[in-house]
Amino acid sequence: MAGSMSEQAVVEAFEEHRGRLVAVAYRMLGSRADAEDAVQEAWLRLARQGPAAIDNLAGWLTTVVGRVCIDMLRSRKAKPEASYDDQRLPELVVTDDEDAPEDTALLAESVGLALLVVLDTLRPAERLALVLHDMFAVPFEEVGQIIGKSADASKMLTSRARRKVQGSRAPNQDRRRQRAVVDAFIAAAREGDFEGLLRVLDPDVRWSVHTPQGVTVKLGATELAAQAQRGKDAKVTARRVLVNGEPGIVAWGPTGKPLAVMACTVVDDRIVEVISVVDRERLAAMDLPGRPS
Template sequence: MTRETLAAEFEQQRGRLVAMAQRVLGSPADAEDVVQEAWLRLERQDPAMIDNLGGWLTTVVGRICIDVLRSRKVRPEAAYDDEPPELVVSEDAGSTPEDEALLADSVGLALLVVLDTLGPAERLAFVLHDVFAVPFDEIGQLIGRSTDASKMLASRARRKVQGAPPSAEVRRQQGAVVDAFLAAARTGDFAGLLRVLDPDVTWRVHTPRGVIVRSGATEVAAKAQRGIHTKVVARRVLVNGEPGIVAWDPSGRARSAMACTVVDGRIVEMVSVTDPERLAAIDLPAPPA
């Protein structure tokens, strides 16, 4: 295989590799960097030594992704870029077959919110198998685990991401936590806010000017408490299959859409979009009458 042929075949694989890396890392910019690094490594290889280019590239991209994920554990601020998550918003009418379908369809979207709770090996095993159908024996070779161990990692990650999936009772409990947050924010109940926020909660707000990050229950509660002074109406909805919140101003214009991650009765992460252009692209329910 000549260098020109190798480059042409790499370009044919590029789209798949970027998609894979973005699913694992949750960042388009990081995904592009990973694939570029894979190309640089490919340039240093003897083409005659590569029997299966697609498999070789999958392995290389996967290993680079693991390195990136491990570095994020040391430098957590590197885990995100400024791209807001894609949000799928619907009415929260209880656990119905339609809700289950929405949850299944939105797993890929919700990865941007929840994948950071997974370890690097869990994350890679889950994405490669459940999203890209890579066999577990190949995943095991990539991450240095047995086939059975890779299956267990993917299964554990799947339970964390999908909630296995959440039962009607679990969904009701999660919704009640978000309702309690809303009620406390409406009345400025600081203690009530602290009761439903995890001590290490993170709130990322995607505004027209960039991303604002608030960390810790005290800081998040203080910001939410100030909502008592704003003239908005808010209610609970489903965002990416989980309880969330949409807020409208008195004219009925959407002001924000928020995804909430609830674990063990407390909100551990909130991701909001307040950029009007982004909100306009989301299919939102009508404001309360």
């Protein structure tokens, strides 16, 4: 970016790239607050250096944000007191399915909770290489410059990360079909229809329940269907929402307090994975859509 720029012009140039930078950082860090912190650090470094000597502002900012994210991920893993963070969920972005705010929709687009959980198992450099190349089409040459490796090494790193991620089943891209499956699940649970629940659950569905005490994992449609069926007698109310950009469910008890947020992964018109959060303190801190009347 040759030549001098006014302070206002620098701000405008930065803001032009902010949305993309936050999206990159969110996929790296799984937290909106941490993503904003990483992007703010890039702004501070830009303000200190000045843009006059920067030929490619977009590339420079992506490099800074990427390296800040790697440092933040390594710092997380290095802190003994952060042992819970190793199994923590990425931040849940829960929005109304009908009118998600534009900025939240941008943040959540094509990055469902199940994928974020898988990304969290990658090493920091693997995660950054995969995010930049596969999700944001950054060439391997630029990826290599950001992570301090050659283009060929970056390609191998991305390939290795891709193989790990591909172990998870990719959801349908047809949102209407996803919504229909989740709606059928809610309707069957409301009616206590066990067979109806089995029709929309994959026989090998994986159900992860995150509680204050830790995570429990259950496998198989029968167990999840039986749990959902009991919701009828407990007078549970549920509605479909978006959880990190993919269809999910919020459930409330008879007193109106939220009981659970569930992120659903739908493949071939069946729910293959459910990630549930039942931690009351965490639920209370979330900005959840209203309970249906």
